[in-house]
């Protein structure tokens with residue numbers, strides 16, 4: 001029997017449609033005036049939790065201030081408490097307000113406002129203490145979406161300096177409030193802006209090391225929220241990214257949704273916009289499940305995914321369930337992986353034999369998924 005497994009579901013997955021190049025009203029009952037964060041918690045409890053194996057613990061992920069704010073926090077905490085749903089992640093949705101660099105901005109006014117926004121997010125986070133799961137305290141994620149730029153100047157360096165100073169101050173503020181949160185940077189190479197500060201996992205690791213060096217920030221609960229799809233977007237290897245996270249003790253949260261293409265079934269892959277398929281069953285993800293298990297990772301696995309642009313509400317809910325069960329299947333199969341046998345073949349350069357072992361594991365993963373899903 002598998003032990004407890006911690007999965008988190010994002011509020012922003014439940015939207016009426018992305019808009020832009022695809023419909024913005026394909027899921028009409030999920031417009032912001034009809035569907036609140038309280039409704040979201042109830043929906044998880046009624047329609048998602050009953051469909052999952054009992055070992056799965058559910059948390060949620062929220063943006064300040066569009067999804068959680070001073071007005072709704074009390075009501076949201078109450079409904080979470082009632083339904084045993086925990087806070088897994090909170091993040092300042094700075095990208096919705098600040099398009100000129102946010103806390104890294106060269107406009108002092110934007111920078112100051114973005115810094116205040118981060119502080120307010122910490123404050124709201126602490127108002128949710130009743131729904132922290134003991135031992136699995138939430139992650140405070142800094143996604144780099146607002147730290148974008150589009151003009152070549154030497155002052156990209158100045159933006160980087162600004163970023164270091166602002167994040168250091170935010171960390172110090174949070175530490176004074178209790179240091180309950182884990183802090184993770186979520187790197188992404190682009191989108192929203194052609195270039196962004198901290199585009200990769202390696203950049204994020206280096207950033208924390210510099211924050212320790214330059215500002216004395218302690219690294220204990222600092223790390224990365226690697227989104228698999230973000231590594232995949234630019235053709236990087238999310239297995240290798242995981243290895244670096246583990247080696248630097250920075251594996252604290254994950255977004256396991258996928259850019260697609262790598263299971264040979266759904267399209268997507270490098271060089272495309274951020275597609276946000278649910279978690280996939282493939283050899284790479286089974287290997288990551290193995291690595292994180294061996295590293296003792298036992299925290300939240302987030303599904304920062306989107307419904308397909310043609311999905312109705314019912315199908316969108318189904319996607320989330322499928323994503324959770326897909327990852328669980330990867331974890332179960334990973335336990336069956338015979339690493340000794342694999343290493344023996346690798347030593348002898350017999351990667352063809354390893355390939356066949358991996359194929360069998362993937363096939364087994366699909367079988368396990370089916371038995372969960374039926």
Ligand SMILES: [Mn+2]
Nearest residue numbers: 227229274276
């Ligand atoms: Mn994404």
